[in-house]
Amino acid sequence: YLHDLVSLILFGFASSQKLARDEVDVLRAVAKELHQDNWDFSVDPCDVSSTVGGWRTLNTGNNFENIVTCNCFSSVCHVTRIVVEGRDLNGSLPKEFAGLPFLERIDLSRNFLSGSIPPEWGALPLVNVSLLGNRITGPIPKEIGNITSLVFLALEFNQISGKLPPELGNQPNIRRLLLSSNNLSGDIPSTFSKLTTLTDFRISDNQFTGTIPDLIQNWTELEKLVIQASGLVGPIPSTIGSLTKLTDFGSESPFPPLQNMISIKTLILRNCNLTGELPPYLGQMNKLTLIDLSFNKLSGPIPVEYRALSNVIFTSNMLSGEVPTWMVDKGDKIDLTYNDFTNDLRTAECQKNAVNMFSSTSPLVANNHSNVSCLSSYKCPKTFYGLHINCGGAELTINGTKYDSDTSNGAINYDTRYGWISSNTGCFLDDERSPKGGTLWENKSELTIADPGLYTHARLSAISLTYYAFCLGQGSYTVNLHFAEIVFTGNQTFSSLGRRFFDVYVQGNLVVKDFNIVHEAKGVGRDVVRSFPVMITDGKLEIRLFWAGKGTQGLPTRGVYGALISAVSVAPNFIAPKEAGTGSGGGSSIGTLVGAVVASTVFLVLLIGGILWWRGCLRPKSQMEKDFKNLDFQISSFSLRQIKVATNNFDPANKIGEGGFGPVHKGTLTDGTVMAVKQLSSKSRQGNREFLNEIAMISALQHPHLVKLYGCCVEGDQLLLVYECLENNSLARALFGPQETQIRLDWPTRQKICVGIARGLAYLHEESRLKIVHRDIKATNVLLDKELNAKISDFGLAKLDEEENTHISTRVAGTYGYMAPEYAMKGHLTDKADVYSFGVVALEIVHGRSNTIARSRVETLNLLDWVHVLREQNKLMEVVDPRLGTDYNREEAMTMILIGILCTSQVSSERPSMSTVVSILEGSSTVNVEKLLEASFNKGSEKDNESVRAMKKHYAMINEEEMNMLDQTISTDGPFTSSSTSTANASDLYPLKPDSAYWNSRAV
The missing domain is CATH 1.10.510.10 (Transferase(Phosphotransferase) domain 1)
Incomplete structure (x- = not known):
């Protein structure tokens, strides 16, 4: 009876099964390759009435889909769409998709998938493919060019390398081709001239070579073109004006003729060596919602025709004349920083609405603070001998030092109580956050920092972030810049795949190029401090972080790229003079009493300390041990005693190898774990702190084909690494x-x-x-x-x-x-x-x-x-x-x-x-x-x-x-x-030009 019942149940499921059986087997293989574990194969994937089985779910909170869609013919169904977004799958791209002959859409975006794109996909009738935000490597298979039905191909934010296959130009229906933030190289194939249906083409943050090809004139349907930091150089072909449907434009070259582009909504021409005056016709483009002409050599006045424009970014040009009062009154995200305007607006006007006029006035316009024209009448409340800012966070005190608040979300902060202001230029493109445009970031994950107070908040910048102090006392100082990557995560998810690069300037000098916080700190959620000596002679200090267009712009979400900093700390290299009126007050009797109490306390501490020292309780720890305590390793910490017991005091009989780093011994822990102990020399030229940083970095590397690091031991001058012991040696x-x-x-x-x-x-x-x-x-x-x-x-x-x-x-x-x-x-x-x-x-x-x-x-x-x-x-x-x-x-x-x-x-x-x-x-x-x-x-x-x-x-x-x-x-x-193939090697999108008119003429 039981056998008959089971048979009846199985027969009932089989008879109701709509999906072709061979495609069920393919889905099983696909799930295995993807490491997708929430598909329930006891439920028909094509049963739209079913709400169980994991075939149709929405990840609430981020709107990521997990959907398998079928198309049914008579009593048989076929899979047509597979969407698995944002699940952090850590498998590889399945070539088994080729076994789904009716598959039209593959969306595996924002996961943790690795491997290369299978050429077998080229035989499918695909219409939509999105693999953005993964770890995909290798070249784009030429077979993808065989998919003549393809309309949308998104491969952004991966590690795809090699040249674009010419076959990719054989797609008659492609509308959106998104290839940004990879390691692609070579020229744009001439066959791309046939992609006449393109509406959206993005190749920024790559390593292409050559000039912007004339073939783009054939893309008459193009609405969005993004080729910043792609490696391509100008000029922009003059035929660009024939692309009348172009609405979003981010590129490089002398000012092209754009009069016919009446549909344009976004115009971004950063660092294009544009010269001459602003063309008045731009103000007559009534669909234009963002114009960014920053980092060029544009001169002359702002045309009156621009009265209707909003979201205007003209930073780092040579614009002159008077700033129109209508522009200040309108104030819809206006950025006029680093120009040569001649009028000196009142402080109230500087701060009106959302207008950033930091360093907007020519240094020839005399005032006390030429970099901040709004502060012509500002008087320093006192002379400061330090500067401490909690970037993006509230006021707080760390180890007795008070850090000023920096929580303004505007483009410029004119809070001058402590003798400093900040300026933040640019806007985040394609920002997916809500609300959009925010420059403050709060950490939402665990920090592996001994004292995390300074690193729970940070300040972001889409282009340029400047901190400017103007009341410092004369002398030698050390500028300490505190960083920790708190946007990306350290786990194996798509949120860990972001890449951030930016430049650091101090007093107008480039001090760090392509700074990568994660690389310098040896991981996310870890702190790193970069220090720079400066000599202050006129009270002024300028610290500038600058994003040159490199790195990913869409991970974990669009709008969190660019420079990021946690804190600024400037300390004098001398004993600062005491301020008037800050001496001790009260009567001498109180002072005497306090002194006596302090002296007694010190005596008792010394006495107790001496006794403990005599008894051996205060054995001095090496500096390496102290540094080790302050670092958070993703591995275990072993004591020297544990290791000696495990290896029988490094018995020569347990020695299994000898290398350039020292001997290797086999050992067994008390729980039976067999390990290999590598003894390292402590005489690293880099110093102990750097040694420990390297070990911390190694501890984060986990892969099935790397020997696993269990832990380490740091005691005195002993440096030992504990690895898994592999049975079959080398x-x-x-x-x-x-x-x-x-x-x-x-x-x-x-x-x-x-x-x-x-x-x-x-x-x-x-x-x-x-x-x-x-x-x-x-x-x-x-x-x-x-x-x-x-x-x-x-x-x-x-x-x-x-x-x-x-x-x-x-x-x-x-x-x-x-x-x-x-x-x-x-x-x-x-x-x-x-x-x-x-x-x-x-x-x-x-x-x-x-x-x-x-x-x-x-x-x-x-x-x-x-x-x-x-x-x-x-x-x-x-x-x-x-x-x-x-x-x-x-x-x-x-x-x-x-x-x-x-x-x-x-x-x-x-x-x-x-x-x-x-x-x-x-x-x-x-x-x-x-x-x-x-x-x-x-x-x-x-x-x-x-x-x-x-x-x-x-x-x-x-x-x-x-x-x-x-x-x-x-x-x-x-x-x-x-x-x-590091993206840090790509050409800067808009390198800061220290020889610009501003840097040449600015007051010192």
Whole structure:
């Protein structure tokens, strides 16, 4: 009976099932790849009457959808739309979507997905695709150009690299193409001239090259064009005027003819070298709601025709004449800062409505505070010998120091009680916040800061934020700028994927370029203080933060990009004079009594302290221990006693390795956890605080193919890192170690290991928030767990013994036979050095033997050279380890060999990114490796020969002792470097010009 009942239930569900069974199986595979766990497959995905099963939900509070939509024909339904927004899914993009032949929409925006875009999607009838706000890497597949039905493609705010495929220009129906904030490069393909249906085109914050192409004149339906900080340079083609439907315009070039663009709503021409006077016809465009012509060389008066305009931003030009009173009276978000107007308005008019006139008057107009024309009659209440501002927050006292309130949400704050004002220019584009335009931000997550008071609030700026003090006493000061990233999060969600870059100026001098709070602080929610010495001679101090157009503009939401600061603290480097009337008051008897009490208290404290010292209770802690207490690590803290017990007091019998950073011992904790303890030298040139910051950063790096850091121990001069202990030791021992340590690795295992290494490196280079170059990838630094999964070790230790963070290493440390030529010979370090090393390891995995066997100083057997010889003889399959016999996949083996050769190209630019390598090895890329390799050799053969000769000469000069050291070291001490595709390398959207008329003529 029970069996019949179960059968009846199952039959009943099957008979009511509307979705085709093969598509149900596809959805299961899709859910597995996405790590989507709230789809209930006991509920029909196409049953619109059902409110359960997770197939149709709305994430309340942020309006993110989670919807699967079907189209039904007779009794069978097919999936047509899959929308999973804002769920922080951490899987990868499923190629299985190709099994849904009726799929028209894919929206996976604002998640935490990784991997590359599957070329298989090119066979689908897609209309709408949105993948914005994820961790997608690799190139845009050319197959996407085959989707002739595509209308909307949004790939913004990812890490997509490579050139735009020409095939992308073959889409006859595309209307919106959004590619901003990626690592795209090259020219705009000429085939894009065929995209005549485009209405919205965005490529800002990329690394394109060349000029703005004339082909945009063909986009006659275009309404929005955003190419700021894209790498493209002007001039704007004169034919731009033919785009009569353009409504939002953000670009670069001399002032183009715009008279015919009567539909324009937003005009942004920042830093376009515009000269001459303001064209009067702009004031007659009755649909224009925002005009931003900041950072140009426009001169002359403001035309009377502009009376109807609102949201006007003219900051940093050379506009002159009188500021029209009608503009001040209107005051709808008017920004006239940094210009040369001649009239000196009264203070009341300066503060009227929303008009920002900071430094709007020519310095030739005499007044006491030429940078603030409104304050011509202002008298300093007193001389200040310090400045303390809680940026974006209320007044508070920290360690006895009072920080002034800074909570005004306006463009300028004229609260002059403490001798300072602030100016905030610009507006946030496409602001999704409510209310829009706010420059104050309050932290809503937990801060990992010892004293978080100064970092719970912050001030944001869309373009330029200036703090200006004008009553400081003469002398030497230290400017301390306090930062903490409190907009982005540190968890594995889309809110953690934002990237922020801005510049810092002190007294008009650029002191920090492309400042990245997260990178400097080693994570979000952590504090970092940058200090700068200044000499005050006239009472004036100017601190300016400037956004040059780099970084993401839509994560976690649109409108939170630009500069961000938590506090300003300016302290004198001298003993400030006492102010009059601040001496002690009262009678001498009270003073005597107080003095006696204080003296008695001090005596008792010293007495008790002496006793405790004598008993050993006050053992002095090292500075490193003190710093360690103030840092919040995402790992455990072990005591030296715990580690000594676990390792049997570092018993030599427990020693499992020796490297450039010190010995490694195996240990077992009391709970049975097996660990590996790495002893590090405490003599870091950077100092203990920096050492601990680096360890804190490493602790945040978590990936299945990186060795996990359990914790650390800092006691006295002892520096120890505690890692997971992997059962099968290193890949080197497994492949070509002593016979008793070798492991028989079949072909699927070797393939798995190679892919694992590639995935780990792709994470370090492209997917982690902090881009890291390992610098010493080799078989001994790849460890194998119980299941023979590959895990990279010693990642993140590259900076611990390096003097500077630079792309030119001051100390080349690596391993002979694995180092890229440009690094070995010139110290030039990018992530392509790791790609080279990976190529060597890949060939070792295929061949089963080490790359180099040094017989003498000048005689070396080199696997890489032998592989090149076999390639010329068309005998590459002889590279395969003979121990495998015929039991291996020939196609996979050939691919791995070709990848190894391509990655070891002598020309670094010809090496692929690690994300591309992963795609090829996993079979998700249709790249023809053989053709790519042929092109690489043809392009760089002459340079190859030259580099090979130089490399051999270089190594021939290494003496026996140095070569042995190189061959044995597992040190990775060297600079952390940003990925070669970092968005911080993009061209500034509107770089601050210190040689502008304002900076040349401003009063000092």
